[in-house]
Amino acid sequence: MGISGKNVGNATDPAMKLNKFGILLIALLLLLGGSVLLNVLLYNRAVKYYVELNQTRLDPFGLKVYPANPIPRPNAKQNRVVLLGDSRAAEWSAPNISGFEFINRGIGSQTSIQVAQRFANHMRPLQPDVIVIQVGVNDLKTIGLFPTQKAAIAAACKQNIQHLVEDSKKLGAIVIVTTIFPVGEVPLERKPFWSDAIAEAVKDVNTFITGLASDQVIVFDTVPILADNQGKLSQQYREDELHLNPQGYAALNQKLIPLLNTIKLNPR
Numbered sequence: 061m062g063i064s065g066k067n068v069g070n071a072t073d074p075a076m077k078l079n080k081f082g083i084l085l086i087a088l089l090l091l092l093g094g095s096v097l098l099n100v101l102l103y104n105r106a107v108k109y110y111v112e113l114n115q116t117r118l119d120p121f122g123l124k125v126y127p128a129n130p131i132p133r134p135n136a137k138q139n140r141v142v143l144l145g146d147s148r149a150a151e152w153s154a155p156n157i158s159g160f161e162f163i164n165r166g167i168g169s170q171t172s173i174q175v176a177q178r179f180a181n182h183m184r185p186l187q188p189d190v191i192v193i194q195v196g197v198n199d200l201k202t203i204g205l206f207p208t209q210k211a212a213i214a215a216a217c218k219q220n221i222q223h224l225v226e227d228s229k230k231l232g233a234i235v236i237v238t239t240i241f242p243v244g245e246v247p248l249e250r251k252p253f254w255s256d257a258i259a260e261a262v263k264d265v266n267t268f269i270t271g272l273a274s275d276q277v278i279v280f281d282t283v284p285i286l287a288d289n290q291g292k293l294s295q296q297y298r299e300d301e302l303h304l305n306p307q308g309y310a311a312l313n314q315k316l317i318p319l320l321n322t323i324k325l326n327p328r
Contacts, residue, residue: 121178122167130185133161141320142188144179144224145195146170148241151303152194155313160320163188171198172220179227190323191228192280192316196221196240196265197302204255214261218268229276234323236316238280239266244293244301259291280319285311 119125133140138161143149150166165182167174172195183191199217203210221237228235240262246254266283273279286308288294293301297308304312 121174121181122170123178123181125167126165126182128181128185130187131163135161139189139323140186141190141192142183142186143192143194144183145175145193146198147303148197149192149194151309152192152312153306153309155317155320157317157320160190166194169198170195172196172217172224173199176220176223176227179224183228184231188231188233190236190320191231191233192236192238193221193224193228194238194241194282195224197243197262200240200258200261200265201243201254201302203258203261204253207255207257210257210261214264217261217265221265221269222272225272225277235277236280236319237269237272237277238282239269241282241302241304242287242291242293244295244298246301250301278319278323280316282312285315 138159140161140163141154143152143154143162143164143166145166147166147168147170150164150168152164152166154162154164163186165186167178175195196217199213199220203213206213225235225237243259243262266281270279270281283291286293286297286304293304294308297304297311299305299308
């Protein structure tokens with residue numbers, strides 16, 4: 061019996077070692093695969109930003125994206141609404157509402173200073189009755205890269221939004237300035253360039269935007285519509301950490317339509 065037990069033990073030891081080696085090998089392969097995946101994601105992100113950087117060098121304010129000539133009104137009885145801002149504005153599908161004509165003047169990746177600098181070229185020829193402004197997140201997301209400049213970045217963003225509001229009022233338009241949409245869960249490849257200070261800055265600028273309300277300026281608070289109970293962009297409304305899916309814009313339009321219907325306008 062003793063000899064039999066010893067033989068069993070000797071037979072088991074190599075099997076156990078082989079099993080441990082297999083587990084270790086799998087763990088190493090998973091680690092390697094994760095590292096390769098992360099590097100691919102980072103590379104794709106770098107390529108995207110490199111292309112955007114060089115496009116911006118060719119046309120810093122995006123003046124060539126839209127024509128600077130007037131667009132005739134197809135129906136003189138309709139009020140003209142222009143959506144102005146970054147990609148969040150560019151992807152905003154027009155609500156289905158009678159009595160209004162919608163034109164989009166959003167440009168992806170633009171900061172508030174870029175939008176402000178192209179205002180004259182892209183807005184004055186249109187002579188809008190209502191201007192909907194959604195901008196700011198592209199300014200504030202740079203805080204992850206330049207944490208010591210947080211205060212200056214937020215201050216510049218506020219100043220540019222105020223300029224956009226004032227320039228819109230000078231055109232005689234009713235201004236609907238939206239709060240900056242909340243940010244969703246940040247993916248792995250973006251975390252090295254992100255910071256909790258970004259969400260704090262979004263709240264700070266949104267508080268400033270709320271204070272811009274006046275007889276000619278309506279603040280459209282998008283946060284209660286889009287945010288989950290943690291204050292992040294709700295999973296049901298997000299395309300990615302920054303952008304909305306069609307359901308998100310539908311939820312916004314449900315609130316925008318009655319807001320537009322309360323505005324008393326005289327078509328030009």
